[in-house]
Each structure stands twice: as structure tokens, then as C-alpha cells.
Amino acid sequence: MVHDVDPGTPRTQHTTSDLGASVEITVTVNGTTQTHDVEPRLLLVQYIREVVGLTGTNIGCDTSSCGACSLHLNGEAVKSCTVLAVQADGQDIRTIEGMAAADGTLHPMQQAFMENHGLQCGYCTPGMVMAATSLLEENPNPTEEDVRLGLEGNLCRCTGYHNIVKSVLAAASANA
Amino acid sequence: MTMTDEPTDTAVIGTRVLRKEDPVLLTGEAVFANDMKVPGALFMAVLRSPYASAKIVSIDTTAASAMPGVRAVYTGADLAELWAAPMPCAWAVTEDMLNPPHHPIAIDAVHYVGDGVAVVLADSDAIAHDAIEAIDVEYDPGEPIIDLEDALSDRVVVHPELGTNSSYTWNLLVEETDGAVQKAFDEAAFTVSERYVQQRLIPMAMEPRAVVSIPQPFGGDVTLYSATQIPHVLKVMIAVTLGVPEHQLRVVAPAVGGGFGAKLDVYAEELLCVALSRKHGVPVRWNETRSENAVATIQGRGQIQHIELAADSAGKLTAIRVRLTADMGAYLQLITPGIPILGAFLYAGVYDLPKAYDFSCTGVFTNLTPTDAYRGAGRPEATYAIERAMDALAKEVGVDPLEFRRRNFIRKEQFPYEAFTGLVYDSGDHDKAATIAAEMIDYAGVRARQAEQNVEGATKRLGLGVSSYFEMCGLAPSRVLASLNYSAGGWEAATVRILPTSKVQVVTGTSPHGQGHETSWSMIVADKLGIDPADVDVLHSDTAIAPLGMDTYGSRSLPVGGVAVGMACDKVIDKAKQIAAHQLEANLDDIEFVGGTFRVAGSPDREVPLAAIAFAAFTAHDLPDGLEPNLEAQVTYDPPNFSWPFGTHMCLVEVDTETGAVDVLQYVAVDDCGNQVNPMIVEGQVHGGVVQGLAQALYEGADHDSDGNLRTSTLADYLVPAASDVPPITLGHSVTPSPTNPLGVKGVGEAGTIGAAPAVMNAIVDALSGLGVHDLSMPASPNTVWNAIHAAQSTSATGGNQ
Numbered sequence: 019m020v021h022d023v024d025p026g027t028p029r030t031q032h033t034t035s036d037l038g039a040s041v042e043i044t045v046t047v048n049g050t051t052q053t054h055d056v057e058p059r060l061l062l063v064q065y066i067r068e069v070v071g072l073t074g075t076n077i078g079c080d081t082s083s084c085g086a087c088s089l090h091l092n093g094e095a096v097k098s099c100t101v102l103a104v105q106a107d108g109q110d111i112r113t114i115e116g117m118a119a120a121d122g123t124l125h126p127m128q129q130a131f132m133e134n135h136g137l138q139c140g141y142c143t144p145g146m147v148m149a150a151t152s153l154l155e156e157n158p159n160p161t162e163e164d165v166r167l168g169l170e171g172n173l174c175r176c177t178g179y180h181n182i183v184k185s186v187l188a189a190a191s192a193n194a
Numbered sequence: 195m196t197m198t199d200e201p202t203d204t205a206v207i208g209t210r211v212l213r214k215e216d217p218v219l220l221t222g223e224a225v226f227a228n229d230m231k232v233p234g235a236l237f238m239a240v241l242r243s244p245y246a247s248a249k250i251v252s253i254d255t256t257a258a259s260a261m262p263g264v265r266a267v268y269t270g271a272d273l274a275e276l277w278a279a280p281m282p283c284a285w286a287v288t289e290d291m292l293n294p295p296h297h298p299i300a301i302d303a304v305h306y307v308g309d310g311v312a313v314v315l316a317d318s319d320a321i322a323h324d325a326i327e328a329i330d331v332e333y334d335p336g337e338p339i340i341d342l343e344d345a346l347s348d349r350v351v352v353h354p355e356l357g358t359n360s361s362y363t364w365n366l367l368v369e370e371t372d373g374a375v376q377k378a379f380d381e382a383a384f385t386v387s388e389r390y391v392q393q394r395l396i397p398m399a400m401e402p403r404a405v406v407s408i409p410q411p412f413g414g415d416v417t418l419y420s421a422t423q424i425p426h427v428l429k430v431m432i433a434v435t436l437g438v439p440e441h442q443l444r445v446v447a448p449a450v451g452g453g454f455g456a457k458l459d460v461y462a463e464e465l466l467c468v469a470l471s472r473k474h475g476v477p478v479r480w481n482e483t484r485s486e487n488a489v490a491t492i493q494g495r496g497q498i499q500h501i502e503l504a505a506d507s508a509g510k511l512t513a514i515r516v517r518l519t520a521d522m523g524a525y526l527q528l529i530t531p532g533i534p535i536l537g538a539f540l541y542a543g544v545y546d547l548p549k550a551y552d553f554s555c556t557g558v559f560t561n562l563t564p565t566d567a568y569r570g571a572g573r574p575e576a577t578y579a580i581e582r583a584m585d586a587l588a589k590e591v592g593v594d595p596l597e598f599r600r601r602n603f604i605r606k607e608q609f610p611y612e613a614f615t616g617l618v619y620d621s622g623d624h625d626k627a628a629t630i631a632a633e634m635i636d637y638a639g640v641r642a643r644q645a646e647q648n649v650e651g652a653t654k655r656l657g658l659g660v661s662s663y664f665e666m667c668g669l670a671p672s673r674v675l676a677s678l679n680y681s682a683g684g685w686e687a688a689t690v691r692i693l694p695t696s697k698v699q700v701v702t703g704t705s706p707h708g709q710g711h712e713t714s715w716s717m718i719v720a721d722k723l724g725i726d727p728a729d730v731d732v733l734h735s736d737t738a739i740a741p742l743g744m745d746t747y748g749s750r751s752l753p754v755g756g757v758a759v760g761m762a763c764d765k766v767i768d769k770a771k772q773i774a775a776h777q778l779e780a781n782l783d784d785i786e787f788v789g790g791t792f793r794v795a796g797s798p799d800r801e802v803p804l805a806a807i808a809f810a811a812f813t814a815h816d817l818p819d820g821l822e823p824n825l826e827a828q829v830t831y832d833p834p835n836f837s838w839p840f841g842t843h844m845c846l847v848e849v850d851t852e853t854g855a856v857d858v859l860q861y862v863a864v865d866d867c868g869n870q871v872n873p874m875i876v877e878g879q880v881h882g883g884v885v886q887g888l889a890q891a892l893y894e895g896a897d898h899d900s901d902g903n904l905r906t907s908t909l910a911d912y913l914v915p916a917a918s919d920v921p922p923i924t925l926g927h928s929v930t931p932s933p934t935n936p937l938g939v940k941g942v943g944e945a946g947t948i949g950a951a952p953a954v955m956n957a958i959v960d961a962l963s964g965l966g967v968h969d970l971s972m973p974a975s976p977n978t979v980w981n982a983i984h985a986a987q988s989t990s991a992t993g994g995n996q
Contacts, residue, residue, distance in 0.1 A: 073229035074222015076451070078400045079484040083909035086400060114222035128220040132212055135874045138882065139708030140219025141226065141400040141451025166917040173909065175400050175452050176708050178885030178946075179917040181878060 043107040047072070048116030056103045063087040065103035066113060074114040074144045078173070085172030088145035089113045095152030097171070114144035117151070127151045127189045136185030138176035146172050150186045160190060206720040206727055207937075210874040213713045214727075215706075224449040227421045228404035228481045235406065235477035236265055238467060239322035241312040241329050242490065243304035246338030246561035246902025247352070250302055253312055254330040261328060263321035266474070268313045270301035276469040278437030281525070282460055284427075284681040285532035287557075291362040294353040294559075296525040298462035298469075304333070305352060305524035306561050307902050308489030310462055315470060315478060338561035338902035342498050342519045345558040352524065352559040361522055361557040362531060366538050368614045370549040378513030378550045382504035386586040392497040392575045393972055394521065394896035396488050396906070397568050398914050401451020403491055404481035405464050407471035416472060417444040420464050423453040424745040425705055427682065429737050431460045431528075436469055447735040450707035454886070455567030456491050457707070458747040459528045463490075488907040493896050494568020496521030497534060501541065501579045504550075509591040511602050513550035516541045516579065520557045523564035530566045531557050532680065536666070536748075537572030539615050543580035544624045544664045544840060545602040549614040561902045567747060569886055570665070570944045574951060577663040581952035585660075585959065586968070594641075595660050595956070596632060600625060603662070610933065617666070619838045620934045623866070624662055628842040630926045631660075631864040635844045648964055653852050656859075657961025659845045661953035667749035667941040668837025684833065686750070687742035688758035690719060690766050691826040694812035696805035698723065698730045700762075703743020704755035705735045709943060710875045711751060715759050717871055718937070722763035723804060724790025742830065749837065749941025752871065757935040758831040765827030770807045773825075776818040777802055777810065837932065839940040841865035843884070843949035847957040851965070854980030856892060856958055863949060864926040867942035873927075876942055881923050883946020889915050890947075891954035895973050913973075966990050 040055035047070050054069050066089065067073050075098060078086035087098045090112040117125040124132065127147050137143040146169065153160065153168040160168065165186045166179070174182060218224040255267040280295040299310045312329050316322035339345045339352055345359040352359055369375055379385060406419040416438065422428055425445040433440035450457060463480045471478040482490055497520045504513040520534040534555045541553060588598035603624040604611050611619045631637075637658070644656040669675070670684035689701040700715050711734065716727035733739050744750075767787050774792035775782040784795045792807065794800040807825065810816065814823035846860040863884055870876045893913035897905045906912035913919075931938030951972065958974050959967060966986035970978055 067229075071231070072222065073225070076226070076401070077228075078402070078451075079909045081484070081908040081910040084400065084484075114220075118221050124217070124220065131220060132216040135213070135878050137216060137219055138710070138878055139400070139452040140215070140224055140449065143219050144222050147220065162922070163918075170916045170918045173400065173914055173916060175398060175454070175886075175914065176882045177878060178881035178883075178923060179920060180881040180923050183917060183922070 041104050043104055045106045045109060045111055047111045048113060058102065058104055060103040061099055062101040062103050062106050063098040065106070066098060066111070072113050072115050076141055076144060078141065083173065084142070085149060086142050086145040088148040088172065090148055090152065095149045114147060117147065126192055130189035130192060131185040134181050134185040134188050136177065136182045142172060142174045146174065146182060150189070154186070154190055154193065158190060158193060162187065206717045207871050208873065211713055211717055211727060211872055213710050214716065215710060215712050219449070226401055226404070226449045226451055227406060227419050230406050230419060230448070232406055232408065232477045232479060235479045236315040236317065236474065237319045237322045238470065238478055238480040239314045239326045240310045240463065241326040243300070243307060243309045243311050245304060245333050245335045246307045247336040248304050248333035249336070250300065250304060250311065251332040251334050255312065257330065258314060258325040258328040261321065261325050263317040264314060264325045265317065266315045267325065267329065268299070270297060270299035270311070273299050274301060276473070277435060279435050281462065281465070282431045282435055282528060283526040283530065285529045286679050287364050287531045287535050288362040291531060292356045293361065293526050294356055298465045306563055307904060308563055309524065313466060315474065340560060340562065340898055340900060340902055342521055342558060342560065345560050346519055346556065352561055359558045361526065361559060363554060363556045364535055364538065366551065366553040366615070368549050368551040375513045375515060375550045375552040379502065379504045379515070382512060383507040384505040384509065384587060384590045385502060386583055386590055387502045388583045388586055388969070390499045390579055390582060391971055392495040392499065392578065394496040394565065395494040395568055395890055395894050396896050396912055397454045397456035397491065397494055398909065398912065399452030399454055399456055402482045402484055402487045403457065403461065403463070405467045406477060406479040407467035408477045409471045409475060411475040415442045415444060416468055417446065418464065418468055419446045419448055421450050421457055422447050423450065423457040423705055423707055423747055425735055425737055426703060426743040426745050428460060428464065432465065432468055435460070435465055438468065444738045447705050453707045454569045455494065455571055455747060458567050459492055484909060485907045488912065489563050489904055492527055492566035493523065493563045494565060495575060496565045497575055499575070499579045501583045503583050503587050505587060505591065509593055509598060509601050511545050511547050514542050514547060515552040516554070518555040520555055521562065521565055522557045522559050523562050524559060525564045527564045527566045530564055533565065533567055533572045534575065535572065535678065537576030539617055540573055540576040540666060541580050543577065543584070544604060544662050546604045546608070547614055551614050562898060569883065569947045571748065573665045573944065574887060574948045577661070577665070577948050578952045581661045581663065582955060585956045596628065596637060599628065599660065599662050618835060619664065620835055620932050621868070621930045622664060622838060622840050623928060623930050624840060624842070626928050627840060627864045627866055628662055630928060631842040631844045631862050634864070634924060634926050635846060635860060635862045640846055653850060655849050655851060655961040655964070657847045657849060657957040657959070659953045659955065659957025659960055660842065661949045661956060662842045663949045664838055664840035665945060665948050666836045666838060667944060668753035668833060669748040669750045670836055671834055672832050682744065684744065684750070684754065685830050686744055686754040686758045687828065687830045688755065688762040689826060689828045690759065690762040692766060692804070692808040694809050696808045698725065700730060700732045700759055701740045702732060702734045702755055702759060703740055703745065704751040705743065705746040706751065707746065709746065709751060709879070710872065714752065714871045714875060715756060718756055718759050719763055722760060722767070749943040752939050753837040753932070753935060753941050754831060754833050756871065756939060757937050758829050760937050761831055762827045762829040765829060766825055769827065770804060770825055772818055772821055773807050773810055774802050833934065835934045837934065837940040839865065839867040839942055839945045841945060841949055843953040845953040845957040847954070847961055849958060849961040849979060851983055854976030854978070854983070856974055856979060858888070858921045858954070860924065861888070861921050862924045862926065863946060864928065865942060865945050866928045866930050867945065868932040868940040869929060869938040871939065877925055879943050880925055880946040883944060884923050884950045885915060885920050887947040887950025888920060888954050891951045891972055891974060893919065893973050
């Protein structure tokens, strides 16, 4: 039906022009270490989506405002549109695809979002989950205000945030 | 058992079933259009005009064409041969409406910043974007028209061949006798005359648009994947605009990251990708950046509103007059001219009005991005005008705004209410919704606190805003659309198919992009068929799989599409009953269907489960004479009326008069969408809708400079609120079932947005009315609020009156 190749296969075309000198980087993504040649200007989000082939991380803006590209770099949420792929050389990346367990059990944050209707269209959701998980690691018992301020960098147009905040607080108390 | 009965213990409808849609979205497995991996695809980029108004003198594509990796460069003139028709506008609101030809790429002139001028196809996205910068265009700029009143004056005409900027003037004059409206104003005990501006908004769905077109040069078919709300409508429009045989077109909406009306359109890039993929015989794909989205995807709202209300000495409304000037933008997109008209019937709001209504709207062209549907599409604008004006009138009459509304509400007993327009509002109870909201916010308590706090010299002033709304959604009875000259119908299609192993497929013509139809339709089927919602699969958004549909917008999917699903279930049960009667050797009339089982009335031993009937229908070994095998039914439902949800929102703000900052302390939304299929989903829709309305009041506005450049083209300067910018929303609801459909349901997707902006603005004005502020513009930024306070203070200081 859909004219995809196997979704695990990286795209064979890079979106960058081949005019710049390449740099070899070795990055561990969701536990798998891989090596690629990339242009210095390639953004980490482009690397993840187009070279590694993991499209769960989304692009929603061009000013680092929306947070849809949030993933974990060495365990900390970062906006991957504001990191160069070459900066991830030797580093450890976890994307939304790496959050659920190998047997398919959702990560507690994912489960909390589902139980509390914390998503509608789902486009901001991977970034929200990554940012929220990192937030709770830093602050395991946040107030509602802490959550709202902590997620300032992740925009959502569908939910009005009410249930996103509820989801994160639920995940926090589930952990407590 | 009908759905309007009290739910039994086993009923699924009305419960908070978790969403089936969530796992693929939560794990990144879902495929949005730009996630698709398409080997061999060419990447398209569009060169866009930097001028709001200019003739195209020359375009030199030589340098771009020579760049490595560039496969083709096209100007508008090069592409002219690909179009069988100009870009479609599906709503000629008047017979003499002026619609300038609009092609996917401009040929002789550009009319807004962002208007496409040339197109590049290249091996990669980066090369395509590098190449468009190498195209040399010589423009002869003209004076752009940005301001609506300037546009109306025809001082400078946007489309010279039209001779005017006015595309149409649409009138709705309803008078018991000639001159009744003017007479009511002449004799009124109280009148108000207000002017409001509905600023342009940018929908800013989190997913920027993306398109992939995959041709089969020898097979003949073309498949278009697009981040669209309207795969079915798009298919028809592409066939017409490109002259492509419709039966060879397949349109698929993959996972779509929000629409809000901005993806309810036929866009240049969709047409370009289809046409160029066919021309080149390879897939062609395109996606927009956020900055591009801000100008190249439609904007919303854009009106100057004049509204006058007349009331008698008891404070009862006697007449309403409305004059709108509506901003079309540079071209008419799919339903651009009709957006203000969707609100035209609603400027009397939830109030009982005699036949004295005078509405007129002129749509004008400007040198700005075209406008079109944005959450509420004409109805938030209407509700804003009447609800702001009612507060002004309440002040004139000297009555509390809530009490004033109660005096004028259409009463519950009056429903179904035939309005002055002839439209029938099917059910409502405005007083109840208002009462619930008042209790939830502690209206009397707030007024008391306000009186204590808002004393002279107070720098933090409390304000309470009320907004009682209703709206006209669930598009729509096709005959009514015909009478409005809308080019399409308003039906919806559903197929329910019980498979041999008793699992169920639902094929729906709706096209969800966050609204949870898979879950909700499964719930409807679960109750009808006595099965588990997990045993239902809902197929949608692919014209090869769900060939019939009118897609998702205008809060129509549940009251039209969901109802069709229920009706298809009824048809399937009717057929299954015939098989059951035959198997049980009973009269058809004696067969009951309860809890998923067919029984002979009065003989509890004689029964057969639905699963057995499904398998029997598949094997066809022993069916009644004349009955076709398989257990499937299709229904196309044309609703007999619009859907009329309603509610009351109340907003409590605290305004800091020294900084102009507005703090929303509390927001209460009481909404009534009839019977609720999934309350969790209903709440989510209201939350999201309210925040968009609140954002219009406080944060957002598409701001252009005098050259027509959009100053707010990124999320850094167009203020889509973040979680820390908005309050929690306190929800209440009432349930006044709709008599229009068997499920008793109404739409609710836009209701939150429709109620919110006037609630917030009424609150701010209420906070500042003691300082002489009567009105202020949206968005009520601290700067705007501060200036309004100081303007009012200096007016009173110089002896002016408010």
C-alpha cells in the first residue's frame, strides 16, 4: 500500500549537497553504534531522520522554538535542530524509538501520556515525551508550575497543554 | 436499544476509552508525510516572491539549471501548459463574485510575499534550496495594499483586471416588514455601535505541510501523499485542475500533524508535485519550513466588524445590524470567500431575536497571504462580535452582563428554535450552561472580590468575562449548501463489514488528524454490535480504501460521519437478522439482537451469536433465498440539519495596570455537544480549542509591515503559547441531546475556540472599565493594554467622554 522500503533502511539520498568535505562520526543511537560520513553543516535532527532513518523525531520549526526535535544526548534532552551531527561524534543518543522496552512495553512516560490523553495529532509528542522524561530525571517531584515552565520549549497546538501537564504529573507520581 | 436511551452497564459510549491511535504516535512509528522514504524521488523547492505586489519582468534560471544535482527549473510560464483549470475555489458566494485566475506558480505578476515564482527539482532538499537562491528574478514592484479599509476604497487595485478590490458583497436582510431594522433602531431605548478587528492569525499546526507524489508512468496511476485534511475533496480537485483522470488518482493522508483548517485546501505544491511527477515519471516530494508555512499556508480570520444592537426598555434585543469587511488575501483559495459567510447567520448569538437582522459582508483582496478556514471559520468571528457587543449593551442598559444575557437567551422550551433566518437550532439550554459556569467560577463571589479589589488607585484589577456561544457546525445538509452556492455536498459515508472471523472493519469517509476517530468509531460499533472496541479496525484517509467521503473539517465528523457508522451497523444487523431468522427457523419479527446475540423473542434457548452469523454469511452455505453472501453494509448519510453545540465560558483575569500584563486566573468552559461518545476526547478538543481562542485574545497576530512583509513568520515571533503561558482549563458540561440524529450527538472540535476569545477580552475590558477603557484590540499584549489604559486616562483628563 505505502510505497516505503522497509522502514529500518536509511534513506539512500542525503539531503545535503555533496559539495562540502565530509567528517566521519561514530554515534550510538538507541544502543546501536554506527559510523557515517556527514557534512559539517548537517544538523543532528537531519542525521537521525535521514541518515540513521529514525523518523520519530520531528521537525516543527526553524528557530529552535518548538521542541518537536527533542531527544536525549548523553541522557539529557536537547533540541536536535540546534546540535550539529558532528557534535554527536562519540556520544550517546536516545530517540523516541528507544523509549519503549524491547518487548514493546511502553516507557512509563509514554504510558502516562496514553492514560491521560496527552496527545492528539501526535506530532509534538515524541519531543514532549523526551523533554518530560528528562524533566522528571532532574526534578522527580515537580509542581504543576514546574512542569509548565519545564516544558516551555515544547509547543503543542492540539491539546492546550492541560492533559500533557496531567500526564507528566501522573508519571511523576507513578514513579514516587 | 437506541443510543439516546440511558446507557446500560455494558455501554461503551460515554466512557473514557483510551485511544487506539496513541501507540504508533507515542513510539515514533507513525509515518507523517515527510517521514516517507521514497527512493528516487526528486525534491521540489519553490522560489517565493519577496514583494507583495510586483510585475515579473524577467526570470533567469540559467545559473540554477547548471548546478549539479538540479534536474529542472520551471517558471510559471513554463508550467502553464500543465493546468487544465486555475486553482479551484469551491464557493462562489454570489453570482457576481470576482475570482481572479490563480495558478500554482505566478506567471506575470505576484500578489503577496510568498507567492510562488519558480520551482526547482533536484536530487536533494539542500540542492533544491541552494538552486532557488540562484534564480535571478527581475521585479517591477507596485504599491501593496495591506489595510482593509484602504483595499475597500479601491485606491490601488490588487488585481487590475478586476477593476476593484471587492470580490463580492453578500447580504442577509431579514425583516418582518420593510424597514423593520431601521425602525427598531430609531425606536430603541438602548443602542450600541461597536467596531472590532479580527486580526489575521496563522494556524501553525505543528506539522508543516509536506507532499509526496508517486506516479506510475506505464501503469497510469498516480498516488499523492499529502498532509491534508481532505483527501477525497483533493482528489476531485486535482482531477479537475490537472485534467488527470480521476479513476487513476489515489490520495492518501498519512499521519497528519494537526490541521485546524489550514490543511483543508488545495495547495499549489500538491498540484505541482502531481503534475511534475507525471511529467518526469519519478516521484516528486516537497515540504515547507516553518517560515515558509507562515506565508505559504493559508492564514485565518482577518475582518473589520461593525455591529449595532438595538434593545427595548426591558433590555430585550430588537434588531441587529452587521457590516463586515473581510480580508480575502491575494487570491481565493478553496473556500476563502465563504468563511465570513459561515458566520453570517450567527451574529444574533444565543439570543431570541425577532425578524430584524441586517447583515452584509464585503470580501476584499489585499496583497497578503490568502485566508481560508481556521478553527471555527467565521463562527468565532461572529461570536466575538455579538458577545463583545452584548457586554457593551449590558453596560448601556445598566445590567450585569450575565443577567443581561439571561434576559435574552433563547429558552429551553423554545427549541427546536426556528430562527429569523429559517434555520432550525435543534436543541439548546443556554440558561443551564450559563448557570453551571456561574457556579463553577463562583460568579457572585468573584463580583464581590472584584468590588473590593478594583478600588481607585488599585494597580491589579480583577475582571470577569462571560461568553455564551452556540455554533453551526457538522457541515451540512447538502440542499442547504446548494442554496448557498457551495460547490460540494455535506454527506458522509460509512461501511461496516463483519469479517468471517467476526472482527469488524469500518471504512469511514472522515479524515482524522488528531481527533481520535478510530477510537470513537470503534466505540459506536462496539455498542451497536455488542463487541469489544479492540475487535474493530477503522480504515480511513486513503481514497483507494475509503473511496467515498467528504473528509474532516467544520466539526462534522461525529454528527455526520459517526452517525453514518451507526447507521451502517443498523443495516448490518438487519441483514444478520434475516440470516438468524432463517437459521433459527423463526419469523423475522420475532428476532431480537441483544448483547451480540440473536434470539427468538420468548424462547431464550434459541439463539445464535453474531460471530456465527458472520461466518455463515461468508460460507453462504445456507442463506435465505435471495440474500447475498457477506455481512457488510454501506450508508451515505446526508444530515437533515447542521449541528448546534453551545455553551458558556467564563474567564477571570487580573490586569496589572502598571505593566499591562494580563494574568488569567481561571478559565471555566461549560460546553454542550449533546451525547458524548468519549468524554476524554471531548475534553481534549475543548482544551485545545480554548487555548487557541485565548491565544487570539492575548498573544497571536500575523503582523505585516507596510510593504506586506510578514514580521511574525517564525515561532520565535508569532506567539503560539507554551504550557507556561496558559492556565489550566476547568471544564463543565451539560448534555442536551441532539434530536437531529439517532446518536444524539453534536460536533465539538471548534466550540472551545468559538467561546474563548470574547470571554478573555470581555474579562480584560471588565477589569479596566472603571478606568474608562471600553475596548481594546487583540492581541491584548501588555503594550496594548497599557496604551489603552493611558489613552482612556488622558481622554478623561482632557474632559472627553467614554
